[in-house]
Amino acid sequence: MSKVATQSHAAASPPGGTCYKVLVWEDGALPAEQLEAWQTARRDLLARMRDAGIKGARGTLAKLGDALRELSAECIAKPLDTCAAASLSLTRVGALAAKLQREEAVLAYRLTPCSATILAELVGEEGIDTLVNRWTASTPELQWCATPLVEALSPAEAAEWQESCRAEQNEAGADTESDDEGAATPFHHVTVLRAEAVEALQPAVGRVLVDATLGGGGHSELMLEQGATVWGIDQDPAARKAARKRLAAYGERLHIVAGNFRNAATLLREAGLDAVDGILADIGISSPQVDQAERGFSFLAEGPLDMRMNPAAPRSAADIVNTAAESELADILWQYGEERASRAIARRIVQERAKAPITTTTQLADIIASVLPRKGKQHPATRSFQALRIAVNDELGALDALLESGLGLLKSGGRFAIITFHSLEDRAVKRYFDRVTRPEIDRPEWPAPRPNPEYAARLVTRKPIVAGEAELAANPRARSAKLRVIEKL
Ligand SMILES: C[S@@+](CC[C@H](N)C(=O)[O-])C[C@H]1O[C@@H](n2cnc3c(N)ncnc32)[C@H](O)[C@@H]1O
Structure with a gap:
């Protein structure tokens, strides 16, 4: 008889924090009509959440979040417990799905006090719709029972899963310990092209800006000082912790997101953010990453040969x-x-x-x-x-992914600014900016230039902005920095 496995890796959800719900069920476990109702209502709900946009999102999403919760209670039935996993990530859900049998499905969605976002629907290698089609109405006498997820895994897999959840939780925990004076390692990073890069994004009250490389928060701080709301992304927990501490005074105008900026669009959309006024990326490593021998970036100091910006990579x-x-x-x-x-x-x-x-x-x-x-x-x-x-760190791959997704995240008139530190990065940025700012393209074999289908932005800086003498004298690291900026049409 089919059964539903649901669970919960037991982690207390922080008060008012994020809670992930993971539902795992076996092939054939859900009556088709219930599942169809769920699918239809969910699609409708997600469309309404998208329409709600950023403005007014809090109230609307809170209601929609409740609706989604109710829906899952109705359609996926009582025995499914909520899985409260404060730090469960999409990657983690993906890894879990990969470990499960093909016939099993995992649906995960994230509930925050103001939103409910579908993170993943995974059914082995199939799409959910294929599975739905295969589910028949032939399971009326289903015996529903709640089973800890770990029972769906072998003992070795379960131990590994629990260990990885613990490690992830520790990282998330470390992230939120903003006022733990003793635990924070000093974070000294001199921000490069601070005024120039921030000015390019025109921060002001009501403008929503993304700092895709939060680091110690040097650029974010200036954006916040000028009234903007900032979403800061960083893959390094030490950087997030330092920025959280430094920028604590800005309260709810600062949102810190753990992750790789290659996934910026997904990370921000999951957080309910569809379009923003500006994106800044100050590519590369921070001084503390190089200076701390244990991070393994420096050939001058003995350390483990590591070099991961994200220690969990x-x-x-x-x-x-x-x-x-x-x-x-x-x-x-x-x-x-x-x-x-x-x-x-x-x-x-x-x-x-x-x-x-x-x-x-x-x-x-x-x-x-x-x-x-x-x-x-x-x-x-x-x-x-x-x-x-x-x-x-697959730095060039991450940069390419950010370039390809950045314009899609911007509102019309939004600015995209990138600071690079070596020619490989600058070449990638220059090429991409050139690609999307040319109204027309031409080829020798064409009789006349043709409209460029990728034309979507204008160059704000024809030549890259570089550091002035005063900055170079104070910070030699700035000598190779180049800032390029475009504006979405
Ligand atoms: C040059 S520092 C940024 C410094 C920051 N602008 C400041 O003024 O304090 C670059 C930061 O971006 C982060 N980073 C680099 N590549 C990243 C990526 N692909 N995704 C997320 N964070 C990244 C690094 O961990 C580092 O903290």
Whole structure:
């Protein structure tokens, strides 16, 4: 007999905080008409939530959230308990779904005090509609029973799941401990092109701006000072914690979002935000990430070979250095570091790791220095470390994804500003901005130029804005910074 498995990884939902509801059921468990009613009502509800937009969202979404709750109680039936998982993420739900059998379905939605958002509907490799079609009305005598989710997993999987939930919760917990003086590591990052970048977004009371690289909150602070509401995204829990503390005085005008800006559109839409007035990204790493030896970014200090901006990301620098094929290593060093000795360095790494795993920053720096004697001021490992960092964090992939989704998030007249620190990033931004700001395109084989279907913005800065002398004197890191800005038509 079919049964419904539902659960709950037990975590207390913070008062007024986010609560995730995860429902897991087996193929054939739901009577078709109930499921159809659920699907139709949910679609209608989501459309109304989208229509509600940002303005008036609180009241409307609160009502719709209640409606969704009622709906699930009615359509998915009593035995399904609410799963209160304060820090359960979409990724986590995806990982869970991947572990489950194909016949099982997972529906997750997030309830906040003012919104209810569908996060995922996953049915193995199938879409939910295919499954719905297969569900028949042949289950009237269903025996409903609530089963802890962990019972749907093998003991080893359950232990792993619980452990990962705990780790995620600890991270979320650390994030909210804004006034825990003792636990915060000092966060010293000098904001680059602060006035220029913020001015480009024209902050003012009532304007909603996204700081896609919150860091220590230097740009956000100026936006908030000028009256804007700011949504700050960062994948590094230490940065979020520092910014939360620094910007606490701005209360509800600041919203901090944990995640990768490659998913900015999804993250913000899940939070009920459909269109914003400006987006800023100050690409790259923050000074504390480099300065703290234990983060493993610096070849100057002994630390684990890590380099992950998001410490929960799956692949560290050590994983790449110790497992990638020699040709892949050489490509990384060449493409992301423009390192001319890429092949020789890759060969030496492979020789060395055959003797013992390469686990620390200085071990790798010494290996590189043994291939490439020091010339001039620059350490021979500079370019290789930059390359590995870019690969570990897939920085160019994330930038491309942000570029492709940014304009879609902006209101008409909204500004998109990006600060880059090296030529690979700047090239990507320049190319993309060029692509969307040309009214027409031309090809040699065409008799005349044609309208550009991607034309959607105008250049605010024809040439990139760079740091002035005063800033360069105070902060040498600003020397390679380039700010480019476009405005949505
Ligand atoms: C240069 S710092 C930003 C500093 C900030 N503007 C300030 O003034 O304090 C870059 C920040 O962006 C974050 N970051 C970089 N790439 C990211 C990505 N793909 N998604 C989310 N955060 C990212 C880093 O963790 C870091 O905290």
